[in-house]
Amino acid sequence: MNEGAVNVAIVGTGVIGAGWATHFLAQGFAVTATDPGDGAESRLRKWIDDNWPAAGRLGLAKGASRQNLTFTTDVGTAVRHADFIQESGPERLDVKHTLIATIESAAKADAIIASSSSGLSVSDIQTGARHPERIVLGHPFNPSHIIPLVEVGGGRLTSPENVAKAIAFYTATGKKPIRIDKEVKGHIANRLQVALWQEAISLVQRGVASVEAIDAAIAYGPGLRWALLGPFLNLHASGGPGGVTHVLQHLGPAQREWAKDLGTCPESDEYIESIAKGVEAELTPYDFTEMLRQRDELLIQLLEAKRNLSQIP
Ligand SMILES: NC(=O)c1ccc[n+]([C@@H]2O[C@H](COP(=O)([O-])OP(=O)(O)OC[C@H]3O[C@@H](n4cnc5c(N)ncnc54)[C@H](O)[C@@H]3O)[C@@H](O)[C@H]2O)c1
Structure with a gap:
């Protein structure tokens, strides 16, 4: 072309x-x-x-x-x-x-x-x-x-x-x-999102935390660094001088145990009502249209800032 x-x-x-x-x-x-x-x-x-x-x-x-x-x-x-x-x-x-x-x-x-x-x-x-x-x-x-x-x-x-x-x-x-080297259902990024949503829904269903708390756990926690480095580089950074090898040797066994406790995908639509109520409660003080406008504004600022950082992939 x-x-x-x-x-x-x-x-x-x-x-x-x-x-x-x-x-x-x-x-x-x-x-x-x-x-x-x-x-x-x-x-x-x-x-x-x-x-x-x-x-x-x-x-x-x-x-x-x-x-x-x-x-x-x-x-x-x-x-x-x-x-x-x-x-x-x-x-x-x-x-x-x-x-x-x-x-x-x-x-x-x-x-x-x-x-x-x-x-x-x-x-x-x-x-x-x-x-x-x-x-x-x-x-x-x-x-x-x-x-x-x-x-x-x-x-x-x-x-x-x-x-x-x-x-x-x-x-x-x-x-x-x-x-994508090999076809899989849902490609890559949406599969990663689905894995997270599956567990987020399960945590609400199990009464572990509210929809709002789970949103905050990502938006004020790992979500901030995921916009800069992906899950593997963040893992590498968590390992100190030993990097990803150390962190997986150190925390891998515990993570395997947590993985056994993760929620599975709901079999029916029954969960939707409680999630929708949680989202409604979280949005009460906000104007969602303006929220999305501000989100897009921040996305652009982030992309502009990332362009100027030579060591961010
Ligand atoms: N919405 C998302 O977040 C998202 C994200 C990534 C990819 N996609 C994919 O993008 C594609 C479009 O999704 P969308 O969300 O924009 O859907 P949409 O319903 O907003 O738009 C689909 C458009 O296709 C038009 N259409 C219907 N028949 C057509 C025809 N014969 N020729 C041309 N256009 C025709 C419809 O009039 C409509 O405007 C889908 O394959 C979807 O999986 C969607």
């Missing part, structure tokens, strides 16, 4: 597609978006307007402009000239199959098709495709115009070259792609 003249197509402009559209417009690319939903174009343009100040803070490339967005309700028209297609349609395999078939009927044979799918495997998505070798996973995190992580991987029929191309492309746009 020639970085100077990249045409990007966004297929599906819901929460995630709108974030991607903002990101690629901010990179100075021509973006063509498509979505059949009622009012999709005006909703998308409003989202991009709302997201644009954040994109500006993170840095607009030369020539970046919201004017570079074209909208069409026709998927074929949207992808015809695209070098990179970010599929962000509904999370249903049958819909993804129909979308891939429509995309392939009009797209260039070597255009990369990256799916934002949170839970479907690329191997399943690429079944029946004409050029399955160019279908990759490009899984972002919400808000996708701010959070740098993109999980990239291939299915059984994806060529490793195209996974590498997608990684290089996302990197060039300022994202932080990671490669």
